[in-house]
Amino acid sequence: MTTGKMEVAVLGPLGTYTHEAAFKFFGSEVVYNEQDSIADVCGALSSSVPFGIIPQENSIFGTVVETYDILRNTGPNFVRGEIVLKINHCLIVKKGVKLHQIRKVMSHEQALGQCMDFLADKLPEAVSVKTKSTAAAARELLDSPSDCAAICSGICAELFPGLEILFTSIQNERSNFTRFHAIAYSRQASLPHFLTIDYEMKALLRITPCSKSSLECPTDIIAFLLDQNIIIGRIDRRPFVDSVPFSSVYFMEIRASDLHDRSSHRFQAWSQEVESIASKLGTTSRQTHVIGIW
Ligand SMILES: O=C(O)C(=O)C[C@]1(C(=O)O)C=C[C@@H](O)C=C1
The missing domain is CATH 3.30.70.260 (ACT domain)
Structure with a gap:
């Protein structure tokens, strides 16, 4: 069934910070089209999916390298907006799992980098494993043994039943923001009129x-x-x-x-x-x- 609403590509699954940033920008007037990677978000853009949201820089860990590598060859894609989102990472586990049981922590490399101090302090023996997104790590936790944890948004503990938050605000600095680009499939595409634009x-x-x-x-x-x-x-x-x-x-x-x-x-x-x-x-x-x- 088609809703007739505009589609916006985001890094999936539901529960990523990219999805949250996209919602902050486009709200409920659009349909979110979930993709597996930042490259896939850009690759999905077309006249029927005219916009996508991609992370650009984090205030603790810096540039999102994958995004800049894609921007080396954007083809017709064109940046048309920006969104800044506060990032508050949580350590999430299967219900009942205690800190001393954790041997493996999964997340997007940006989130692992932003929480480096917490990991060194509380889980120095645990192995860090990169996943395609923070919410992908939470989803993977469902089929993983009990010695695994994920770093992601607290929203993931609500979206994926069976998971719970063990620690909140585990990033190196309390104040943590990521800036995202709104990218269009072509330079002819203008942002829809219902958006409130408040940046320079x-x-x-x-x-x-x-x-x-x-x-x-x-x-x-x-x-x-x-x-x-x-x-x-x-x-x-x-x-x-x-x-x-x-x-x-x-x-x-x-x-x-x-x-x-x-x-x-x-x-x-x-x-x-x-x-x-x-x-x-x-x-x-x-x-x-x-x-x-x-
Ligand atoms: O994995 C996610 O949840 C994302 O939306 C990606 C991403 C990033 O690449 O920077 C977005 C915001 C946070 O900084 C951590 C990860």
């Missing part, structure tokens, strides 16, 4: 070497952007695998210093400014692509 206008540029050349840190781009009064919010680097060894791809997240008003007129002006900047930044040895405006 931004854009994401990807700077790649032309084939068989190497790319140094593009300091001239930084100087150019500063000269145009553009604020560089962050610069990320990943290896560019199709080029000479140790070559780089750079991601620059930018915003204008004076564009806080999000009226459609101002947003259009910002979009044009970004395109015009990008067209001036290419050289014979590198390309600049705009891979998001939001």
Whole structure:
């Protein structure tokens, strides 16, 4: 049965932080399309699943590497929004299991990283096992022996009967946030009108070497952007695998210093400014692509 509602791809199963972030952004006006990995979320995007949510950075453990590796080759996909979610990790076990019984802890690598101090302190002998998502770890717990635990959101203890919370707030710092991107299947896709958008206008540029050349840190781009009064919010680097060894791809997240008003007129002006900047930044040895405006 089709509901006629728009579909949004998320990392599944139900109970992941990505699903929670997507719900915070899109609410109940859409249908959530669960995928097995961040790459599958991007791969699922099409005219019938026009948006997806992918994690971008955590305030404790840093960049979500898988996301940036996908952004090296986004094809037509285009970042159209952002969501910040408070992350509060729990240690979850099968009902009745005690801390001293645990020998194996499963979770997404980001969650394992964010809870490193807890694991070293309370479970120094336990093996950490990466799963495709935090909720996938909780689901796997159901068919695992009693010496296993999962790190995930407390919601998972309600979603998967038979599990219970042993510890809450186990991340290294009490204050823990992950920022997510809302990614569209193409740059022509605009966010639905029912959303409330409360963030500043931004854009994401990807700077790649032309084939068989190497790319140094593009300091001239930084100087150019500063000269145009553009604020560089962050610069990320990943290896560019199709080029000479140790070559780089750079991601620059930018915003204008004076564009806080999000009226459609101002947003259009910002979009044009970004395109015009990008067209001036290419050289014979590198390309600049705009891979998001939001
Ligand atoms: O596994 C999940 O629940 C996710 O949504 C993925 C993810 C991530 O990749 O950063 C999202 C938020 C948390 O930082 C931990 C894991």
